Structures are given as structure tokens and as C-alpha cells.
Amino acid sequence: MSAPSIHKGLAGVVVDTTEVSMVNPDTNSLTYRGYPVQDLAGKCRFEEVAYLLWYGELPTPEQLAAQNEAERAHRTLPRDLVLTLLSLPETAHPMDTLRTAVSILGAHDPHEDDNGLEANRAKALRLFAALPAVVALTQRRRHGLLPLAPRDDLGYAENFLYMTLGEVPEPVIVRAFETSLVLYAEHSFNASTFTSRVVTSTLSDLYSAVTAAIGALKGPLHGGANEAVMTTFEEIGTAANAEAWLAAALAGKRKIMGFGHRVYKKGDSRVPTMRRALQEIAELRDGHHLLDLYEALARAMAGAKGLHPNLDYPAGPAYHLIGFDTPVFTPIFVAARITGWTAHIAEQLADNSLIRPSSAYTGPTERMLGTAG
Numbered sequence: 001m002s003a004p005s006i007h008k009g010l011a012g013v014v015v016d017t018t019e020v021s022m023v024n025p026d027t028n029s030l031t032y033r034g035y036p037v038q039d040l041a042g043k044c045r046f047e048e049v050a051y052l053l054w055y056g057e058l059p060t061p062e063q064l065a066a067q068n069e070a071e072r073a074h075r076t077l078p079r080d081l082v083l084t085l086l087s088l089p090e091t092a093h094p095m096d097t098l099r100t101a102v103s104i105l106g107a108h109d110p111h112e113d114d115n116g117l118e119a120n121r122a123k124a125l126r127l128f129a130a131l132p133a134v135v136a137l138t139q140r141r142r143h144g145l146l147p148l149a150p151r152d153d154l155g156y157a158e159n160f161l162y163m164t165l166g167e168v169p170e171p172v173i174v175r176a177f178e179t180s181l182v183l184y185a186e187h188s189f190n191a192s193t194f195t196s197r198v199v200t201s202t203l204s205d206l207y208s209a210v211t212a213a214i215g216a217l218k219g220p221l222h223g224g225a226n227e228a229v230m231t232t233f234e235e236i237g238t239a240a241n242a243e244a245w246l247a248a249a250l251a252g253k254r255k256i257m258g259f260g261h262r263v264y265k266k267g268d269s270r271v272p273t274m275r276r277a278l279q280e281i282a283e284l285r286d287g288h289h290l291l292d293l294y295e296a297l298a299r300a301m302a303g304a305k306g307l308h309p310n311l312d313y314p315a316g317p318a319y320h321l322i323g324f325d326t327p328v329f330t331p332i333f334v335a336a337r338i339t340g341w342t343a344h345i346a347e348q349l350a351d352n353s354l355i356r357p358s359s360a361y362t363g364p365t366e367r368m369l370g371t372a373g
């Protein structure tokens with residue numbers, strides 16, 4: 001028998017088709033349902049992008065109004081969910097709180113096991129509506145503050161910021177935050193989306209798939225990197241230290257968070273747009289020291305390893321300057337990616353095949369019990 005070829009980490013393996021998004025590393029482009037993500041970030045509200053991912057087309061004004069009405073109606077968390085989340089240890093990572101919240105919402109949903117398209121679209125919308133309140137609750141709790149009721153006179157991004165920070169910031173900040181949500185919304189078969197598809201392929205329910213995806217996104221090699229970028233910046237301190245810090249970190253075989261990508265080898269298509277958003281935030285929030293550090297570390301990394309920043313690199317400092325605590329950065333990523341995950345869950349169910357790869361066994365050859373010793 002010839003040795004099977006192993007595709008470690010499934011790198012380069014095409015496991016299925018998708019109509020949701022296309023990542024093209026050769027042209028550094030990313031499209032959602034055919035639309036370049038930069039255009040969507042510049043011209044659309046996040047609610048419109050969510051609709052596009054779920055339905056395949058941008059909404060008409062009437063469709064958007066109906067979706068907005070439904071979303072605003074589901075922004076308030078059930079009281080028993082709030083009490084359960086507040087009973088978790090204060091040391092719990094906000095990603096654990098969020099994962100728990102999704103799991104509890106699933107346990108409360110009488111239609112949890114209905115995998116019909118309409119039932120799952122309704123669940124996706126409810127999670128989309130509820131997750132900002134969970135993120136806001138975790139950050140406010142860290143500061144000894146009670147949760148705020150959502151405001152149904154505000155759009156999704158404004159309400160998210162209001163519930164977390166206690167006020168709606170300047171329009172430039174709202175727009176930059178919304179840009180990050182659009183850029184984070186979807187990215188083909190990344191690890192967390194693939195996780196959600198694996199769980200869905202067993203015909204499990206949407207909440208289980210999303211809970212598993214949250215677990216996958218938490219890791220620092222994936223979504224957890226946006227938090228790690230901020231920790232790195234704090235460790236380095238100032239731009240002047242970047243080169244020496246990097247040399248020591250690489251000598252110690254450390255992975256530098258926010259750099260490198262499985263698919264993009266010439267740079268992440270989303271970074272220029274998010275870098276501009278970071279610049280706008282930095283100008284309003286006195287963040288030039290962070291921009292200098294950003295550039296110094298990026299230059300040093302390009303020189304030392306030829307590696308480019310990924311989306312988490314500009315997103316981390318942007319969220320910091322907006323006023324988010326570092327541990328809620330990845331939960332914000334979840335709130336955005338819930339749109340992509342749930343679009344993929346629907347696509348998986350529409351043409352399902354159990355995802356179950358093979359492995360090459362390298363353990364002991366067959367042996368008999370009772371022969372050892």
C-alpha cells in the first residue's frame with residue numbers, strides 16, 4: 001500500500017464549494033456574494049451586509065426596514081440569561097461568557113432542533129441582535145457597571161457602542177467601528193467557519209455549531225490574535241523599542257500576533273481599509289503613539305520575516321482607542337462573524353455531507369493482549 005499524502009492543517013485542500021465569499025490571495029481581494037468588501041465597508045451599513053450574507057442579495061429599503069425592526073426587537077437579553085451570565089466568575093474570559101450565552105439561548109429555544117432554512121434564519125437574526133448586549137455586559141461588569149438597556153432608536157453599530165460605552169461616540173468612530181464589523185463578517189473556510197460547518201454536517205443544531213465556532217475563534221492563531229496584538233503593543237511600549245523587541249521575540253521563537261496568514265501571503269486584503277479606519281480613530285483619540293508603534297513593528301517584521309499584518313493587527317489598537325477593554329476584542333469579532341458563520345451553516349445544510357476526513361495511522365502495529373511483560 002502506498003503512503004497516503006498528508007495535508008497537515010488541511011492547507012490548500014479544497015473541501016467544498018461556497019457562494020458566500022471569495023478570498024483571492026493573488027489579487028489580494030475579498031468579495032462577499034460578489035461585492036468587494038472595501039466597497040461594502042465604504043457604502044453599506046453592517047445590517048445590509050448581514051442581509052447580503054444571509055440572502056445572497058443586498059436588501060431593498062423595505063426588506064432592510066423589516067430586518068431592522070426584527071433585530072431591534074431582539075436586542076434585550078432574557079432576564080434569566082443576564083442573571084446566569086452575572087453569576088459566572090468575574091475572572092471568566094468574555095469569550096467564555098459569550099460561548100455560554102449562545103449555549104443558554106439555544107437551550108431556551110423551543111425550535112433549537114428545527115434545521116429548516118427559515119427557522120435557522122430567525123435564529124441567526126436573534127443571535128445577531130443579542131450578541132452586542134452580551135459583549136456590553138461583560139465589559140461593563142469589569143468596571144462594576146450594570147448592563148444598559150438597548151436603544152431601539154439607534155442603528156446596530158451605534159447601539160453596540162452605546163450599550164458598551166454608555167454613549168454614542170462621534171460619527172467618525174461609529175463609522176470606523178462599523179468598517180471593522182463589515183471586514184470581520186466573513187472569510188470563507190477559516191478555522192471557526194469550518195468548525196461550524198463540521199458541527200452542522202452532523203445535523204446538529206445552529207447554536208451548537210456557533211458555540212463550537214466561538215471556541216475555535218478564541219484561539220490566538222485565529223480571532224484571539226486581535227487581543228494579543230494589544231498585549232504585544234503594551235509589552236513593547238514605544239515605537240523606538242519595536243526593532244529590538246522583535247529581534248528578541250523572534251530569537252525566542254515567539255509567534256508575533258497579528259502577522260501572517262494561511263491564505264494571504266502578500267498581505268491581507270482587509271488591512272488597508274482597517275488601517276485607514278485606525279488612522280481616523282487615532283486622530284480623534286490622540287492615538288499617534290500607537291500608529292507609530294504599528295508602523296515600526298510592521299516595518300521590522302517585513303524586514304525580519306517578510307510577513308505582513310493581518311486584519312487583527314489594525315483592529316486591536318482601533319478597538320483599544322475606541323474604548324473597548326482588550327478581553328472584549330475577540331467577542332466583537334464573534335458579533336461580526338455570526339453573520340458569516342450562519343450563512344455557512346445554511347449553505348452546509350442545503351447540500352450536506354458529513355465532514356469526516358481520514359487519517360494515516362502511525363501507532364504500534366497490531367499486537368496481542370497478554371504478551372507484554
Ligand SMILES: CC(=O)SCCNC(=O)CCNC(=O)[C@H](O)C(C)(C)COP(=O)(O)OP(=O)(O)OC[C@H]1O[C@@H](n2cnc3c(N)ncnc32)[C@H](O)[C@@H]1OP(=O)(O)O
Binds near residue numbers: 254
Ligand atoms: C482574522 C485571523 O484569524 S487572521 C490570523 C490571526 N492569527 C495571528 O495573527 C497569529 C500569528 N500568525 C500565525 O501564527 C500564522 O501566520 C498563522 C497561524 C495565521 C498562519 O499560519 P500558517 O499558514 O500555518 O503558516 P506557517 O505557520 O506555516 O508559517 C510559515 C512560516 O512563517 C512563520 N510565521 C508565520 N506567522 C508568523 C508570525 N506571526 N510570527 C512569527 N513567525 C511566523 C512560521 O513560523 C513559519 O516559519 P518556518 O517556515 O521557519 O517554520
Ligand SMILES: O=C([O-])CC(=O)C(=O)O
Binds near residue numbers: 184186189262263311
Ligand atoms: O481566513 C482565515 O484563516 C482567518 C481570517 O482571516 C478570518 O477568519 O477572517
